[in-house]
Structures are given as structure tokens and as C-alpha cells.
Amino acid sequence: MKLELRYFARLRETFGRSGETLELIPGTVADLLQALRQRGTPWAEELSGERAFRVAVNQDMASPDTVLAEGDEVAIFPPVTGG
Amino acid sequence: MKLELRYFARLRETFGRSGETLELIPGTVADLLQALRQRGTPWAEELSGERAFRVAVNQDMASPDTVLAEGDEVAIFPPVTGG
Amino acid sequence: MKILVQSAAFDLAAEVAALYRANPKVGAMASFIGLVRDAAALTLEHYPGMTEKALEQIVHDACTRWNLLDATVIHRVGPLATSEPIVLVAVAAAHRGEAFAACEFIMDYLKTRAPFWKKERTAAGDHWVDAREADELAATRWAR
Amino acid sequence: MKILVQSAAFDLAAEVAALYRANPKVGAMASFIGLVRDAAALTLEHYPGMTEKALEQIVHDACTRWNLLDATVIHRVGPLATSEPIVLVAVAAAHRGEAFAACEFIMDYLKTRAPFWKKERTAAGDHWVDAREADELAATRWAR
Numbered sequence: 001m002k003l004e005l006r007y008f009a010r011l012r013e014t015f016g017r018s019g020e021t022l023e024l025i026p027g028t029v030a031d032l033l034q035a036l037r038q039r040g041t042p043w044a045e046e047l048s049g050e051r052a053f054r055v056a057v058n059q060d061m062a063s064p065d066t067v068l069a070e071g072d073e074v075a076i077f078p079p080v081t082g083g
Numbered sequence: 084m085k086l087e088l089r090y091f092a093r094l095r096e097t098f099g100r101s102g103e104t105l106e107l108i109p110g111t112v113a114d115l116l117q118a119l120r121q122r123g124t125p126w127a128e129e130l131s132g133e134r135a136f137r138v139a140v141n142q143d144m145a146s147p148d149t150v151l152a153e154g155d156e157v158a159i160f161p162p163v164t165g166g
Numbered sequence: 167m168k169i170l171v172q173s174a175a176f177d178l179a180a181e182v183a184a185l186y187r188a189n190p191k192v193g194a195m196a197s198f199i200g201l202v203r204d205a206a207a208l209t210l211e212h213y214p215g216m217t218e219k220a221l222e223q224i225v226h227d228a229c230t231r232w233n234l235l236d237a238t239v240i241h242r243v244g245p246l247a248t249s250e251p252i253v254l255v256a257v258a259a260a261h262r263g264e265a266f267a268a269c270e271f272i273m274d275y276l277k278t279r280a281p282f283w284k285k286e287r288t289a290a291g292d293h294w295v296d297a298r299e300a301d302e303l304a305a306t307r308w309a310r
Numbered sequence: 311m312k313i314l315v316q317s318a319a320f321d322l323a324a325e326v327a328a329l330y331r332a333n334p335k336v337g338a339m340a341s342f343i344g345l346v347r348d349a350a351a352l353t354l355e356h357y358p359g360m361t362e363k364a365l366e367q368i369v370h371d372a373c374t375r376w377n378l379l380d381a382t383v384i385h386r387v388g389p390l391a392t393s394e395p396i397v398l399v400a401v402a403a404a405h406r407g408e409a410f411a412a413c414e415f416i417m418d419y420l421k422t423r424a425p426f427w428k429k430e431r432t433a434a435g436d437h438w439v440d441a442r443e444a445d446e447l448a449a450t451r452w453a454r
Contacts, residue, residue: 010427056357059363061423075357075360078438080424080426080441082354082396082425082427089213091213093294095211135297139216142219158216158281161283162297163278163279163282164283164296165212165241166252186345187393193344193346194344195342195344197341198340198409201336201339203337248334262342266342269340269410273406
């Protein structure tokens, strides 16, 4: 399935991109994160869980077991700091 | 001793005056209220305690046992309703 | 600290800006406006001298409880029409928790400790507004 | 309800007046402004689409909890200098208790749920601001 990934703030800068289209076998947010970590540095470090990050699917907050579907917009970003 | 009395809001209207100078033998707020109640209607009813009222001496909230002194400014008014 | 009792309207934006402009420590501005609600008209009476003194004491107490940078209280007196602002409380602090708490504290005490009285003018005639027990309860919850 | 994410400054007095003018039921207006504090400069980033959706959800949740008459949230993005307003939350209600609580609730949730990120520019260089645990605690206390 095809996913539209988006990165924000520190992760956008660290990954060197604001987004990308990714092809993934059907699965969950956890499966997507595993696939990204396999890219190695800096993905492995940033998404290892040692530094906090959040995932949103179709602009709603998601958890590792959120199931992904074709065309989903998946955003990965640091904890928010607005206001 | 001479006291400067001041009345506000509903009590100002009911007593028909915004203030007066009163001669009282040395005593407390309770003594002053007793003297005023002896005037009869509407003083007796308004200051009987059935309707709430407040007393301030020299612009600080006072209680029945607050001792009065020559020249004190004593204000009697209903519970406040500002804001 | 700025405490005013006046019949004129106040300028919310100017009063709030005066508290944070030129003080880079201000990170949070909480403000409150109380308005004439559902009434044809109100007349506000006060006790000149004692009212200002009571408001100063309330703001002073708030400054003792919380780490505030500045505060303004403006209360209007005289005749006021529906939807006209009656009172402004604006509090400047570094953080929002302090600003919110102090602003609400000042309003709760102003409502129950500052000598102001409202007379309402309705179709049925004029009457003095009665004090609300809910206001007294709101103020007592700060007495921890 | 009015939710805006914009780079332009906002007009506090106009936004607050828009909530109470022409609605005689409004007796209480609580408002909050968050400002750039003690920093040379900030840049605010957001997630267009999700940010507005998150803010709408937060204001909607506040309207479910309290009896509110109207609310406005304006959050700025882009570069902001010291003492510039970042965010405005204004809540209109009949009574002050509801207005204060809802205004603080919206700020607490905005701080922890709405996708905004601050980058600070200091003499030592640029850095992304870390989320504060105190903000998370402030939000969780509403989960009663």
C-alpha cells in the first residue's frame, strides 16, 4: 500500500525532507516505524523510542497498533510546543 | 464622641440620607447600631440583622465589637454586588 | 499596579498591551471583562476612597500568593447599558497558571469585598441587585 | 466559534468585542494571550489542516464541558520577536466561572494537543524548544 508520509519541526530537519511517498506491505504504525528504522541513521536513532515522537494518521493522533490503509497520510513529529 | 456616618446603595435610599454626623457615648459598632435601631422605622428593621448589612470603620471592614473612636468614619451598607 | 474607578469606558487592548509591552519577562496575560447582561440598564454606586483601597488590597494579596509581573483593575461606576463592560482585570505573569489563578482570584474577591452596588433598571422598575451566595462561595474557596 | 492560524498579528479588543457585542447573554469574557518571553526570536511551525482540526476539537470539548456562548482561538505561525503575542484564546459565557475554566482548559490542551512547534533563535544558535512536562501535567488535571 502507498502511504503519504509527513515530517515536522526537528524531525523534518533531521530527516532532511518534509515528506515522502512510501510503499509498504499492509500493516500498522508499528510496522511502518520498523521499516523506517531499518534505513539506519538518523531514522534508527530518532524512531527508537529513546527520544519522544508522535504519529498522526489522517490528521488524528495514532498509536503503534493503528492499522494503516492505502493512501493514508501519516505524520511523524516531536511532542508539540505551541501556545 | 463624634462619628461621621455614611450610608450607601439601598440603605442610603431607605434612610433618606447619604450620611450624618452623630454624637455617641464611647463604645463599639454594636453600641452604635443599637443607638440607630432606637430611632424606630426604618432603622430598627434594616439594622435588626434580618437583612444582611456590612459596617466599615475608617474604610476597613469592621465587626460588632470593633471599638469606635472620636472622628471615626463609619459606613453602613448592603453586601456588595460589583464586578 | 494600576487601579481605577471611573465612569468612562476602558480600552482592553491598550490596558493589556501596557502590561506586557516593554517587559520581556511577560509570557502570559490573563484578562477578564464583566459585562452588563440581560438587563435594560444598570447603575453602579461605590464608596470613593474605600473602594480603591479594597481593590489595592486584593491585588496586593494576589501578588503575595503568585509571582505576578503586573496587574490592572478598572471598574466603572454610574449608568451602564446592556453589553457594556463593567470591570476589567488584567494580570501579567511569566507563566499562564499564575496569570489565570490570580485573575480569577482578583475577580472573586472584587465581587465579595470591594464596595460596589448595582441597581438594575427593568420594565418593572428599579431595584438594588441582591448579593449572590455563589459569589461568596467562589471567594471562600481561595482561603486555603 | 472562530479558529484561525495566521502569521499576522491579531487585535485583542476587536476579537473580544466580536464575541460579546450583539449578544446580551454574555456577562463574562475571559481571555488569554501567550507572548514570546525572554527570547531573541521564535519561529512557529504547524501542520496545516491537522492544527485547525485539533483546535476545533479542543474548543468543541470545552463547549461540551461548560455552558459557553462563543469562543475564539487565534494562533500565529512564522517568525515572532520578543513580547509579540503568539496565541489568543477568548471565551464568552454568562458567568465568570465557566469563562475562566474553559479559557484555561483550551490553553492547556492547545499546549499539549495542537501541532505547533517552536524554534528559538538565541545568541548560541537556533534550537527546537523541548516539550515541558509541566504542560502535560496541566492538561491531565482536566481528565476528571
